[in-house]
Amino acid sequence: MSFLFGRKKAVDVCMGDPDANLLRKALGAGDWRTARDLLTAHTDPDVRTFYYKICATVDGVQDWIDEWIAAEPHSLVPLLVKGVHGVSWAWDARGSAPASDTSSAQFRRFAERLKIAEDCLDEVVERDPDEVVAWASLVTSARGRSVGYEETWRRFDNVLRIHPFHVEAYQQMLQAMCAKWMGSDEEMFTFAREAVAQAPEGSPIGMLIPSAHLEYRMSDNLVEYFTRADVVAELHAAADRSVRHPAFRRRQGWPQAPNMFALAFCLAGQYAAAADQFDMIGDLATKWPWELFGDPGRRFHDLRTEAYRKALR
Incomplete structure (x- = not known):
């Protein structure tokens, strides 16, 4: 090849999803009312996760999201947007280079942003322990915060408790099982093969x-x-x-x-x-x-x- x-x-x-395109435009314009309506239009866990991940692709959300949180303090939607977006925002700060080529300033911003994201996500699952999008995002952030093997599995197990075949959570957990994070080649392949065998x-x-x-x-x-x-x-x-x-x-x-x-x-x-x-x-x-x-x-x-x-x- x-x-x-x-x-x-x-x-x-x-x-290719038109609603995702509308969501990106709404978030880019700071139009949280339209964004809220689009994010609450679905109940399927994988579909909801898809749209919240779309939020993470929009630059600048962190600059105005607190206004939405203040306007709707009883809603978990803006907190969840801030948390999911914050995880991606943190990885943007770190970059994709190996640790040896990443500056201390990048690592500092990475840690600061992940802390902000996890504070939001933790509040979401405290207020609604069955919010699977938040648990899935906490599986992602677990690697960056180096929370350890048991805590990462606790987060993933909470996803499975709510939705046993959550696609995004399985993808992120596979990364956690890699040798470069907290697992090994054997654990990674075992996880992948068992997941695929058990999935519908x-x-x-x-x-x-x-x-x-x-x-x-x-x-x-x-x-x-x-x-x-x-x-x-x-x-x-x-x-x-x-x-x-x-x-x-x-x-x-x-x-x-x-x-x-x-x-x-x-x-x-x-x-x-x-x-x-x-x-x-x-x-x-x-x-x-x-x-x-x-x-x-x-x-x-x-x-x-x-x-x-x-x-x-």
């Missing part, structure tokens, strides 16, 4: 399998590893149970899973399988995982071109 060079392509963080057929949780393999060999002989027969077989089995299963639903946030499988199949040299995923995706490229290889939109479009060419499409 080669990484072709092409012009920069935009990635739609809303993944058609669940996007199947993407944990390619995610785990990508995490395991991101920096060493990536293509050689992905083309191993056992890895290829596991990727196909996971896709059959997930994105290729008739029960797979195209609801809010659905492009994330086929994007992950498309990349994995490209790395594995399974170009026909990758092309099928690209057919499903259309132009709905996601930031993750393509950003691992540079500009995500460009990498998506270049590898799609290569997959179609090698699959004789």
Whole structure:
């Protein structure tokens, strides 16, 4: 597999969802009333999480969110927006560089912002212990605050208590299980495989399998590893149970899973399988995982071109 060079392509963080686009515009304009109505229009835990994550993609929310909290002190919605947004805002301060290349000032801002975020999220779950979006976000922040193995699992267990197959929480917990955080390669693969085996057929949780393999060999002989027969077989089995299963639903946030499988199949040299995923995706490229290889939109479009060419499409 080669990484072709092409012009920069935009990635739609809303993944084609019109309400997500409206939500971003409302938050960008400080129109919290419209944002509130959009955020309270859904009850499905995964769909609600999708929209709250959209809030985290909007710059400047932290500059005015306290006005909304003051205006609606009995509502958990603005607190939850501030908390979920704050976790992302904190990671923006830290950056994506290794710890050795991250300044003390960046780490200080990272810690300060995570503390603000967790204070909000803790208040939310104290007032409503069944607010699954807050628990899922606390699973994410657990890594940054280094709260430890038991506390991270306590947060994740609270997610499972409310919604046993919460997609975002499983993705974040997989990261926590990585060797670079608090787990090991063995724990990460065990977590991924057990999660996929237990998840309903058609669940996007199947993407944990390619995610785990990508995490395991991101920096060493990536293509050689992905083309191993056992890895290829596991990727196909996971896709059959997930994105290729008739029960797979195209609801809010659905492009994330086929994007992950498309990349994995490209790395594995399974170009026909990758092309099928690209057919499903259309132009709905996601930031993750393509950003691992540079500009995500460009990498998506270049590898799609290569997959179609090698699959004789």
